[in-house]
Amino acid sequence: MSEYGRVSxxxxxxxxxxxxxxxxxKRQVMLLVYxxxxxxxxxxxxxxxxxxRTRFExxxxxxxxxxxxHQSTYRRCLENV
Numbered sequence: 001m002s003e004y005g006r007v008s009x010x011x012x013x014x015x016x017x018x019x020x021x022x023x024x025x026k027r028q029v030m031l032l033v034y035x036x037x038x039x040x041x042x043x044x045x046x047x048x049x050x051x052x053r054t055r056f057e058x059x060x061x062x063x064x065x066x067x068x069x070h071q072s073t074y075r076r077c078l079e080n081v
Contacts, residue, residue: 009063009074017043041065 010018017032034043041056055066061076 007074008077 006022008018008020008022010020011034012018015033015035017034019030019032021028021030030045031047032043032045034041036042039055039057041054042051043054044051057064057066063074063076065072065074
């Protein structure tokens with residue numbers, strides 16, 4: 001939360017990823033596409049194409065994304081935000 005604020009990621013079975021940033025009473029929504037290759041999450045934003053590759057790990061309800069110099073952790077929440 002300290003680096004990205006309050007965010008949600010909705011991974012859809014059809015390869016769509018809805019990434020939402022909640023800040024100061026408003027939402028910023030990014031519509032992405034994703035695929036998984038082993039332990040790598042590959043994302044792209046069709047409106048501004050640029051593929052991103054991020055190593056990830058899932059343990060229980062926790063998703064951890066590993067970047068070159070840091071990592072971020074997300075907890076699964078099944079309720080609407």
